[in-house]
Amino acid sequence: MPEGRMSEAALELRGLEKRFGAQTAVAAIDLQVQQGEFVTLLGPSGCGKTTTLNMIAGFITPDAGSIRLGGRAVENLPPHRRDLGIVFQDYALFPHRNAAENVAFGLRMRKLAKTEIAARVADALRMVRLDGLDKRRPLQLSGGQRQRVALARALVIRPALLLLDEPLSNLDLKLREEMRSEISTLQRRLGIATVFVTHDQDEALTMSDRIAVMRQGRIEQIGTARDIYERPASVFVATFIGSTNLVRAKPAGPPSEGLVPLATAAGPAILRLDRPLAAGADLLLAIRPERLQLTPTGTAPDGSTAWPVRIEGVTYLGGRLEIALRLADGSPATAHAMNLGAMAWQPGHVADAWFRPDDAWPILDGGASDGAAP
Amino acid sequence: MVPYLLVAVPAGFLLAFFVAPNMILLSASLLESEGMVPTGVLTLGNFTTLLSHRIYVDAIIRTFGIGLAVGALVVLLAYPVAYVLVRTTSRWKNVLLALALSPLLASVIVRTYGWWVLFNRDGAVNEALQALHLTARPLIMLPSTAIIIVGLTHALLPYGVLTLMAALNGVSPNLERAAISLGAGRMRAFAATTLPLTAPGIIGGFLLAFGVAISAYATPAILGGPATQTMATLIYTFMATLLNWSLGSALGVVLLASCLTLLMLTALVSRRRALT
Numbered sequence: 174m175p176e177g178r179m180s181e182a183a184l185e186l187r188g189l190e191k192r193f194g195a196q197t198a199v200a201a202i203d204l205q206v207q208q209g210e211f212v213t214l215l216g217p218s219g220c221g222k223t224t225t226l227n228m229i230a231g232f233i234t235p236d237a238g239s240i241r242l243g244g245r246a247v248e249n250l251p252p253h254r255r256d257l258g259i260v261f262q263d264y265a266l267f268p269h270r271n272a273a274e275n276v277a278f279g280l281r282m283r284k285l286a287k288t289e290i291a292a293r294v295a296d297a298l299r300m301v302r303l304d305g306l307d308k309r310r311p312l313q314l315s316g317g318q319r320q321r322v323a324l325a326r327a328l329v330i331r332p333a334l335l336l337l338d339e340p341l342s343n344l345d346l347k348l349r350e351e352m353r354s355e356i357s358t359l360q361r362r363l364g365i366a367t368v369f370v371t372h373d374q375d376e377a378l379t380m381s382d383r384i385a386v387m388r389q390g391r392i393e394q395i396g397t398a399r400d401i402y403e404r405p406a407s408v409f410v411a412t413f414i415g416s417t418n419l420v421r422a423k424p425a426g427p428p429s430e431g432l433v434p435l436a437t438a439a440g441p442a443i444l445r446l447d448r449p450l451a452a453g454a455d456l457l458l459a460i461r462p463e464r465l466q467l468t469p470t471g472t473a474p475d476g477s478t479a480w481p482v483r484i485e486g487v488t489y490l491g492g493r494l495e496i497a498l499r500l501a502d503g504s505p506a507t508a509h510a511m512n513l514g515a516m517a518w519q520p521g522h523v524a525d526a527w528f529r530p531d532d533a534w535p536i537l538d539g540g541a542s543d544g545a546a547p
Numbered sequence: 548m549v550p551y552l553l554v555a556v557p558a559g560f561l562l563a564f565f566v567a568p569n570m571i572l573l574s575a576s577l578l579e580s581e582g583m584v585p586t587g588v589l590t591l592g593n594f595t596t597l598l599s600h601r602i603y604v605d606a607i608i609r610t611f612g613i614g615l616a617v618g619a620l621v622v623l624l625a626y627p628v629a630y631v632l633v634r635t636t637s638r639w640k641n642v643l644l645a646l647a648l649s650p651l652l653a654s655v656i657v658r659t660y661g662w663w664v665l666f667n668r669d670g671a672v673n674e675a676l677q678a679l680h681l682t683a684r685p686l687i688m689l690p691s692t693a694i695i696i697v698g699l700t701h702a703l704l705p706y707g708v709l710t711l712m713a714a715l716n717g718v719s720p721n722l723e724r725a726a727i728s729l730g731a732g733r734m735r736a737f738a739a740t741t742l743p744l745t746a747p748g749i750i751g752g753f754l755l756a757f758g759v760a761i762s763a764y765a766t767p768a769i770l771g772g773p774a775t776q777t778m779a780t781l782i783y784t785f786m787a788t789l790l791n792w793s794l795g796s797a798l799g800v801v802l803l804a805s806c807l808t809l810l811m812l813t814a815l816v817s818r819r820r821a822l823t
Contacts, residue, residue: 230724230728232724232727251732252724252727252728253727253728253729253730253731253732253733253736254730255728256730257728258728259724259725259728261721261724261725262721263719263721265719265721265722265724265725266725267722267725267726267739267740268744269743269744278726278729278731278739279729279730282729282730282731282735283730326725326729327728330729330730
């Protein structure tokens, strides 16, 4: 069934579970990674993302659920026969072997001919721009070079799936940004399905086709960077990624032409929604600070939501200004404004904060909000 | 001035009570002696006496045999223990560590007599064997070189565990995982990564156990007998029973030279480790 195989997901997790003693590390995770797709597991430490990765790799045995690689069930396959390329957080380069020997290791385990090994190692090192450094030991390489050797070593075996376990967290900021784009470029060029584990939202947003936001062993939301950022499914997702203003709200009438009126603690609001809201639902309205704009009272554009606010403080951040506001009900909010030269807003001013119907997103104020609600 | 003074006191103490008596004692190895009293006559005769009598040569060879066996056994037995202690994520880790090192709390004499109680003619092992009708009469297991090796291995195991734990702590557990992810089986991955990277610890643990074993006195004295003399017990016999200080000193020189050679080997190994 060649047709069927083409459509098989590179990785499919179903109901994957792992407990350590009384603690549930991973609770019933479902995840599909398509061929060529870059999926990030994003979450704070202890959210179960690394445990999930280790179960995929075979280093941890799941308590329940299934793992399929390219359509094949692998729960009973030992880790050395899963054909995965893994880059570890500490790179795990063999310190007593030089760069070329490190890269050759997986090929030697596969008992390839010496000439083929040499050719493929040279190709792999060239791919990560390390040709000429093949005789260096890991300790004689810089952090970025070690990272590249680790990447070459994982990719040279042509794995069906690439697993990256926080590979950038040991690099300094500038190098991290460089490696970020380098890994992305390489991944797209090779078209290799990749699972990337990180706690860094910038890495997740910039590199991923899709992001799975994890919390307490569960996937809280999975979607594109834009989905996750602009349409967060829970308060946790809204606050873990970027910063956001959360305002209590309730539906205030039936929708008309896709626009839904809301009553909020800061004043009435209008949203554009493609789904109806249950009447009387308790909502938290999430508005990103950069979508909340300030204008003199009474000058907000027609059709937008305008709330009266008092300006509490202005923080200068170079390219932009962070403006601390107080809403009508006395709760705090934040707006970001481009630094366009004129310092129009001063503490004590009264103004209107406005946003368009597409610029806010309602989150059901339910069980998912413990600990993260304002 | 103050730093020199700080060093001068202990240095003076060592000179007066360690270096000087040892020099006097060792110088006796090159002197003829009449009874306990070394004469002023220089000679190499003490060394030739030692090396020309079967019983003394046997004791020297036996001592090195014991050292090699104990060193090898300590490393072989301590490695898995150290490996588990370093790699475990169990919350009992510290308890396990304390258990592994607990033999250090009992004196060597007490521990050695423990083995004696187990293995002597009327000991627990013989009683158990006879109760199970595996043997008709008591086995003679004491004194023997084998029991000396058992006793010393037991006494030195905690040191081996500590030495190997230090070595294993320096090796990331991800190295084995990386090797496995690249297609190596568990044993293969261990042999390709952790084993060579802990080689200095293995050599260090072996040398430590070897060095202590060849100079140990209490264990061979308690678990051994006249037929299982080691260098240390023989030195005691020369000094305290035969009252031949010159022969005792000469044997002391042989033992000391072996230990110094070992120290130098250790230094060489650690220097090679520092270079890589």
